[in-house]
Amino acid sequence: NAGVMQNPRHLVRRRGQEARLRCSPMKGHSHVYWYRQLPEEGLKFMVYLQKENIIDESGMPKERFSAEFPKEGPSILRIQQVVRGDSAAYFCASSPGGRDEQFFGPGTRLTVL
């Protein structure tokens, strides 16, 4: 059973470009969570999604960030017009249900030049 997959593992963007981060949950998991880890800090919750629904986006910045988890395909975290402060590791986690252990992907390390 493959674990949570994230791609790309490393992403470099210039200021003003768009970044798209993908997360494929574990088989049978319908709950996806995105977290951001700034350098030298812990993980901060961004958004929680189930298939085709955003359940909680209280941790998402108000502008430029969006997330989706379509009926088919991976969950996507999209950052428009990236700025240097967006440079971080973005982790995706999945679980079979909301109260279950979350399994984390390897993360995508975004560098904004």
Next chain:
Amino acid sequence: AQKVTQAQTEISVVEKEDVTLDCVYETRDTTYYLFWYKQPPSGELVFLIRRNSFDEQNEISGRYSWNFQKSTSSFNFTITASQVVDSAVYFCALSDPGWGKFQFGAGTQVVVTP
């Protein structure tokens, strides 16, 4: 609001020494879950243990053990006879009883030298 505090930013030990990581949490929920994750230099997050708020039984699993004290809101984690491969950042996390949103501590860097 939920909060997780890991007061130790870095702990350095020599191989075979024991190391205890402190975690103090705040929550208004009566039901919640506590976790420890390990983040080695490669960057991935590795699940170590989970405890629910109704189970204060402390256990040992191999070289890992934990001490959950609800009265003091602490969930400490101990590595016995540390090894170089234990060098990593360790995160304590708290999730609410609803859908599992995690609140992470800032992490404790553990450095084990030969």
